[in-house]
Amino acid sequence: MSSAYHPETDGQTEVVNRCLESYLRCFASEQPRNWAHWVHWEEFWYNTTFHVTTGTTPFETVYGRQPPNLTRFLSNETKVAAVALELSERDEALNQLKAHLARAQAQMKKYADKRRRDVQFE
Known part of the structure; x- marks a missing residue:
């Protein structure tokens, strides 16, 4: 993420932001005023999605085990x-x-x- 006074970021931040934006758009399209209700699901989705660069999910990188199944x-x-x-x-x-x-x-x-x-x- 970048701040308003330091907008320089690497390209990966923009990629993540686009992914998160399209994920929120999928949920919030029916209920745009309730977009904040879906943020925790967005976080879960991102943290349990396989990332090619690390060869694992962020959850597994941090905790050393597979994320729990829903x-x-x-x-x-x-x-x-x-x-x-x-x-x-x-x-x-x-x-x-x-x-x-x-x-x-x-x-x-x-x-x-x-x-x-x-x-x-x-």
């Missing part, structure tokens, strides 16, 4: 209402992310296919 919440799995609500919201967020990613992939495919043409080789 399991689906089954209703009535917990008796604490706050925990149940948090887990339900997490599952909703994951489902929303999958839907947004599928829509983004379909749009990218549409744009890629727009310039593609079928070539027959003999």
